[in-house]
Amino acid sequence: MTIQVFPYLFLLFYFHSHIDIAHAHLCESRNNVPSPLGFLNQLSQVQKGDNVTGVRELKKHLSYLGYLNYNNTYSNDQKKEHENIFDDSLETALKKYQKFYHLNITGVLDDSTITKMCQPRCGMPDFFNPNNSLPFRTISHYTFFPGNPKWQKKTLAYAFDWNVKEEAKPPLEHALKEWSSVTPFKFYYVKNVSRAEIKFSFMSGDHGDGYPFGDPRGGLGHGFAPPDGRVHFDVNQNWSWAGKRNAFDMKTAGLHELGHVLGLGHSTIVEAIMYPSVHPGERKKLHKDDINGIKALYKLRGK
Template sequence: MMLKLSFLVSCIFFPFLFFLPVFSHSQYPRLQPNGSLNDSRNQQSFGFLKNIQGCRKGENVKGIRDLKMYLSHFGYLNYQNNPNVTNPKEGHFDDELEAAIKSYQVYYHLNATGTLDEPTVSTMATPRCGFPDKETHQHSEKPFNFVSRYRFFPGKPKWPKGKRHLTYAFGSGFPTRFVPAVARAFGRWATASQYFTFSRAESYPSADLTISFSRGSHGDFPFDGPGGVLAYAYAPTDGRFHYDADDRWVVGAVPYAFDVETVALHEIGHLLGLEHSQIRDAIMWASFNPGVTKGLNFDDIQGIRALYGS
């Protein structure tokens, strides 16, 4: 409980999360609570964005409130500290929202139009990690230097010096067929870091890192069902890593499904102290496409070595 950081704080002001995940025991379709299978491939938790595509400053549109909450959670908007805004939940597209959208567009290498154009909606609707992209809510319309864009959490929390071997354990009901994929992800970080080693703990309570599938409101960050937020993990030294059980999980590149190992690589990066990267090919890039596998990038490797000095 030492370092929940601003991630937990950011989750507090994300009240619109309409997350109702369902655990999946099968290789591909989701298993509903009544035991029936639902293979609807178009349901997305960020689907409201399609209904407000094209809106711009000055308009009053149903769904703008959800857009404001989306941008607030992921670090682009902070009405709480703006005395000029009396009702941040209303459906008005104001100056502050336009600036937040421009900041989002710059972060994701889009044209900074300030309008909710098709490329912006498409990017926002892509399934992603639940951790915020930014912590400060500062707007920027300047292009980034993409030579090295790894980032650390505020205060650079990391595992204590001398704590170079970390143990991990899987929660009750974690599918055994996914265990080797997660173990491979730990092995890749061990090789990349030239610092850490990992092994499976004898028991769940004794592990430094815990991995599980969760649904809905489960005591910390709530999940959202298919699409939307796929997984999240905490900064050092909390150690928790959760997958959204309502998404379609597989090992490898399978259409309409997400690779367990790819997402594990990303979330383990958070567990070790890396924030999201602004390089698209990095594993610490915030979003994931179904049917795609991904490995560690030079930016990820530079980041972990810079943090731990190897």
Template sequence: MAKSLLYLSKAFLLLLFQLLVIQSASFTNARGSPQFSKSLKDLEGSQKGQRVQGIHEVKHYLNKFGYLNYEDSNNVKLHVEHDDEFDEAFELALKTYQKYYHLKVTGKLDSDTIKQMALPRCGVADVINGNLEHEHPQYAFFGNQIKWPSSKRHLTYAFESSAQVDISLEELRSTCESAFKKWSEVSDFTFEETDQKLNADLVIGFHRLDHGDGNSFDGPSGVLAHAFVPTNGRLHFDADEDWSTSLNLTQSETDLVSVATHEIGHLLGLAHSQFEDAIMYAYFASGVTKRDLNQDDIEGIRALYANE
């Protein structure tokens, strides 16, 4: 009898574990871009005072990218992850997002806002702690103008990935060399590859989903890559993207050179620009290349490291 009960207990625990794994996987998949884009379309026209299934997904989006923070709530996670109420805080966050991206400020989930949110983008937040950190109408710095010390203008970089992709190491090396050159030509920075990963100033690689840095990727499309502010030095590309280094991209491919150039801007201390033509603009359309620095990017990096 005791053995039977023990067997049943183990079987129940195994079943429970399997259900939790399935639930976790479903939750992760729900954050992937294709599903998110579909749910966005279903939310078009939503406005304050309504409770619409799927609003919590947009709350998660706005929270992730710096626009929504329920600081006065006893349960932030409940509001962001599960609550489908279109409340006042959500409306305010939506208006801030619309203003940031030069959209009509309606406070509603209108078609233009949904179209913008559905685009692939960088995973670095636009806003720091809910406040716009702009020192200029377009380019921006992170809070307290985080940057490399004046004694550090020669940066070494190494490659380390936890996931395999169709991009070879040689292609990645060539991509980064080209992207670093664009920044070195307009600043005092120089860059050099090293095989000493532990001592490198910058570490670059491909990773998939939860890769241990607290910023999980979301599968194909959605978030393309992210980088950390000085002097952290990590740059991660989402391994689930359809990456290419060709100038002749297909409609589904994302240009690795364009995204690498953008992310290096973050490594140097630049935040996102509101100017769509800038390399530091957060969004990247598939099938399009944008590899050159804009004057806004050049002014930004020079302003950040001026007077040194």
């Protein structure tokens, strides 16, 4: 009997150990750099009413992504942003996040939500006004920046900063051509960055634009709405110019950030180029939702 019980206890310990290990690595390091969202690993299954260290950081992250803003509540409630109490506002924000990413809408920080939060993504927020409703229309799921900024001309110059590798230039130019193929925009190259409307750069750390790399705010890259035109990529990421499996595709990232430069926000459609997150080795083209979005923004019927 002892012989039968011992293997059972061993297997029970084995599986529980592996479950714990799995929970501990929901937010894994990449390129030997700890995830800036690693604190989420200790928050699995937290929910409304819990008072747990790290909830304050969760509030900060959802605030950055545009799902939570205590400034829109009564002034005496603003201090809740700096508390580790899982309150009603946080539950509402978490449900909105889960709805955006097509997760189970529970309001609980479950493992699937943590995994999604830890996926590589664009550094731009999903919402710029936490009070905005989700952009779920009958067909389209695209969004715009506040005020719907757009270019007033259709011929735009682009330039590469000195820190852009030669290998990165062709895929970024292919991304420009793909956007040009579905819009009236024409892009032409200039050597002088100061003369360009669209400026490609590779940066690291805090580079002075409010979206530091190595921080969730920076993401893999970020592009600024018209008429800014800056596109920044994290130089410390593993980039691919030709479809490597374990690297981020440069053209796919370029298509996404150029969408921001042209005025598009994020989309809820996973297949869309404007979906916020991307996996290593994933290669995308413009989706119908991206094309519908850019045409709606610029009121285009055809090209």
